[in-house]
Amino acid sequence: MIDLVKLHVKAGDGGRGCVAWRHEKFYPLGGPFGGDGGKGGDIYFKVDTNETTLTKLRFTKKVKAGNGMPGLTKKMHGKSGDDVIIPVPLGTMIRNAENHDLLADLTKPGQKVLIAHGGRGGLGNAHFATARNDTPEYAQPGEIGESLSLVLELRLLADAGIIGFPSVGKSTFLSVVTAANPEIADYPFTTIEPNIGVVSLPDERSFVLADMPGLIEGAGDGKGLGHEFLRHIKRCRVLIHMIDMSGDQRNPIDDYEIINQELLKYDPALESRPQIVVANKMDDEYAPEYLEEFKAKYPDLKVFEISALTHKGIDQVLYAVMAEIEKAKENDDILEDEVEETVVYRYEPKRPDFEIINYGSHRWKVESDKVDRIVSQTNMDDPDEAYRFGITLRKMGIEQALYDAGVQDGDQVIIGTYLMDFTEQEDQS
Numbered sequence: 001m002i003d004l005v006k007l008h009v010k011a012g013d014g015g016r017g018c019v020a021w022r023h024e025k026f027y028p029l030g031g032p033f034g035g036d037g038g039k040g041g042d043i044y045f046k047v048d049t050n051e052t053t054l055t056k057l058r059f060t061k062k063v064k065a066g067n068g069m070p071g072l073t074k075k076m077h078g079k080s081g082d083d084v085i086i087p088v089p090l091g092t093m094i095r096n097a098e099n100h101d102l103l104a105d106l107t108k109p110g111q112k113v114l115i116a117h118g119g120r121g122g123l124g125n126a127h128f129a130t131a132r133n134d135t136p137e138y139a140q141p142g143e144i145g146e147s148l149s150l151v152l153e154l155r156l157l158a159d160a161g162i163i164g165f166p167s168v169g170k171s172t173f174l175s176v177v178t179a180a181n182p183e184i185a186d187y188p189f190t191t192i193e194p195n196i197g198v199v200s201l202p203d204e205r206s207f208v209l210a211d212m213p214g215l216i217e218g219a220g221d222g223k224g225l226g227h228e229f230l231r232h233i234k235r236c237r238v239l240i241h242m243i244d245m246s247g248d249q250r251n252p253i254d255d256y257e258i259i260n261q262e263l264l265k266y267d268p269a270l271e272s273r274p275q276i277v278v279a280n281k282m283d284d285e286y287a288p289e290y291l292e293e294f295k296a297k298y299p300d301l302k303v304f305e306i307s308a309l310t311h312k313g314i315d316q317v318l319y320a321v322m323a324e325i326e327k328a329k330e331n332d333d334i335l336e337d338e339v340e341e342t343v344v345y346r347y348e349p350k351r352p353d354f355e356i357i358n359y360g361s362h363r364w365k366v367e368s369d370k371v372d373r374i375v376s377q378t379n380m381d382d383p384d385e386a387y388r389f390g391i392t393l394r395k396m397g398i399e400q401a402l403y404d405a406g407v408q409d410g411d412q413v414i415i416g417t418y419l420m421d422f423t424e425q426e427d428q429s
């Protein structure tokens, strides 16, 4: 099952800068005193291992972060807009809906990514006093916050999942091999949502491991929340099939067969899911006897003997699981596709800083996200700002590039939302 959700996110806009003047006893004609606008709130996504589906976001449609407040007099900054952190399940992939770029692949518990940046606050007029102008009447508008249409997709919950009857020791095992701290108790169904941890092998390889809620006979027909639990199991690449070899509660051979039957009943495709069979509670005095019986019944099956309680035999299991995960990753095209290679993690415009386009008839265009941003922060009606904007174009190498492209004095150049006459500026800097 693949969960898909569309979502539009809009980071907060920056607050506008303030135009204000100093009015104090000894400064009757005080200088510019306007503070900067606050930054717009950012939009983050964060893995929350309590979430197991994207259902909560299905009806959300739009998420917006807070706008920055305008700057204040006395050079006080406007308040920043509030950030928004959207909790998502492990295994969520975030794509740009327009070009399908992968923006984030959330594969680690707690992982947090910044997806849409809030706009910067505009500068207050206090910044703009120059030798030529000590009473600047303008302040910058705030920058517009990033706006993106996203497709969220939930893929794998975990590389490996531990399955078995209730109380066989699944959560105990998880707690021993990862930093996870699941509830452990000797009554059935202690675990009702998977717990997740990361197993780090001494050779630096690692995988994500989840303990599953216990399954019972009839789970494949939905008994004991069986369908709910089996849905999680389907999203694990490799299964650790854990059997309580103490024989305290049930017969280990029956347990093994019933679990496998229930898996197949739920989804026949689970037959080919790799399984590592683990005999737990080998510290129990009756366990060796049951194990012998079990091995006699399945002579060709590789059985790992462990005690989650005394930590015996654990490493061998982890290496075997790791090997199966690597094999599975090589073989399955549905789960992998191009994902690992194209992870981008951050929205970034792909183009170089700018591009110059010749429309003919002495008309040109400067195409540039960066310049568009600056234009959105510049008040072109103000000669000082327009002048500074010209300097910026020069520093970015755009003026030279325009010359190189053949732009002549008097040509018209579209920059951002402006149509400008290209005239040589006298250098005043």
Ligand SMILES: Nc1nc2c(ncn2[C@@H]2O[C@H](COP(=O)(O)OP(=O)(O)OP(=O)(O)O)[C@@H](O)[C@H]2O)c(=O)[nH]1
Pocket (backbone or CB within 6 Å): 165, 166, 167, 168, 169, 170, 171, 172, 173, 183, 184, 185, 186, 187, 188, 189, 190, 191, 192, 211, 212, 213, 214, 215, 280, 281, 282, 283, 284, 306, 307, 308, 309, 310
């Ligand atoms: N003797 C012995 N007891 C164990 C071992 N592993 C776990 N136990 C005990 O078995 C009981 C159940 O352990 P859990 O880890 O909660 O079992 P679970 O499989 O997660 O159970 P559910 O969440 O209910 O499905 C606890 O009392 C554990 O202390 C082991 O290796 N040896």
Ligand SMILES: [Mg+2]
Pocket (backbone or CB within 6 Å): 170, 171, 172, 182, 183, 184, 190, 191, 211, 212, 213
């Ligand atoms: Mg448990």
